[in-house]
Amino acid sequence: AQSFSLAAVSKSNAVFDLEKLAWMNVEYLRHLPLPRLVSLARAELESAGIVLDEEKLEGIAKSVSLLQTRARSLKDFSGSGRAFFTDDFKYDPEAVKKFWKDRSLADLLDALAARLNELPVFEAESSEKCLRLLAEDEGVKAGLLINASRVALTGQAVAPGLFEVMVTLGKVTVVSRIRRAAQYLRDV
Numbered sequence: 001a002q003s004f005s006l007a008a009v010s011k012s013n014a015v016f017d018l019e020k021l022a023w024m025n026v027e028y029l030r031h032l033p034l035p036r037l038v039s040l041a042r043a044e045l046e047s048a049g050i051v052l053d054e055e056k057l058e059g060i061a062k063s064v065s066l067l068q069t070r071a072r073s074l075k076d077f078s079g080s081g082r083a084f085f086t087d088d089f090k091y092d093p094e095a096v097k098k099f100w101k102d103r104s105l106a107d108l109l110d111a112l113a114a115r116l117n118e119l120p121v122f123e124a125e126s127s128e129k130c131l132r133l134l135a136e137d138e139g140v141k142a143g144l145l146i147n148a149s150r151v152a153l154t155g156q157a158v159a160p161g162l163f164e165v166m167v168t169l170g171k172v173t174v175v176s177r178i179r180r181a182a183q184y185l186r187d188v
Contacts, residue, residue: 022072029071038064041077048078050086060085062168066160083154084168087177091184095157099147100185108138109152109182112145113175122171124163152181 029037041064045052052060063084067077083089102108115130116122131149135142150162153174159165166174 026072029073030069032068034061034065034068037068040074044074044077045085048082050078050082050088052085059168059170066164066168070160080156083156084165087173089155091151091155091181092157095151095155098157099151100181102140102144102148104138104140105144105148106182106185108134108140108145109148109178109185111138112149113178113182116166116171116178117175119171122167122174124161124167127166127174128163148181149178152178 032040038061042052042060063081064077067081067084071077071081077085112131112134115134116127119126119130131145132142135145146162147157150159150165151157153159153162153165153169160168169177
C-alpha cells in the first residue's frame with residue numbers, strides 16, 4: 001500500500017496478452033520440479049479419464065520428463081501426449097495420410113516389431129541400429145520407418161525423438177503398438 005500511487009496508474013485500458021500468458025505457462029512448466037509436474041500431470045490425466053494402472057504409474061515420471069519441454073499447458077499431457085500414458089489413442093488422420101501411404105509398410109512394421117522383440121537390450125542405440133539395419137536390408141530409407149513408427153507409437157506426426165520414445169514406452173508396448181499399426185494398415 002505504501003508503494004502504490006495513483007499518479008502511476010494509466011488511464012488506458014488494461015491489456016491481457018494471451019500469447020504472453022501461454023509463453024509464461026511454457027516457461028513455468030519447463031522449470032517446474034519433476035515430482036510436482038508429475039503430480040499435476042497425473043491429476044490432469046485422471047480428469048481426462050485416463051486411468052493409470054500400477055504398471056503405468058512406474059513409467060509416468062519418464063513420460064512426463066520427456067514431454068516437459070514440449071508441453072504448452074497441462075492439457076497437453078492428456079491431449080497430444082496421451083499415447084505416453086494409455087494405449088487408448090487415435091492416429092492423427094493427417095499423420096496417417098502423410099506417413100502411412102507406402103503399401104509395403106504393414107510388412108515392414110511387422111518385420112520391425114519382430115526384430116525389436118528379439119533385442120536383448122532395449123535402449124535408444126540398439127533400437128535405432130535395429131531400425132536402420134532393417135531399412136538397409138529392405139532397401140528403403142530409414143526415414144520411412146522412423147516416421148511410420150512415430151505415428152504407430154504416438155499417433156502423431158510430431159513427437160519427441162523416436163528412439164527416446166521407444167525407451168520411455170518400453171519394449172512390450174513398442175512391439176505391441178507397431179504390430180497394431182501394421183494390422184491397421186492391412187485393414188484399411
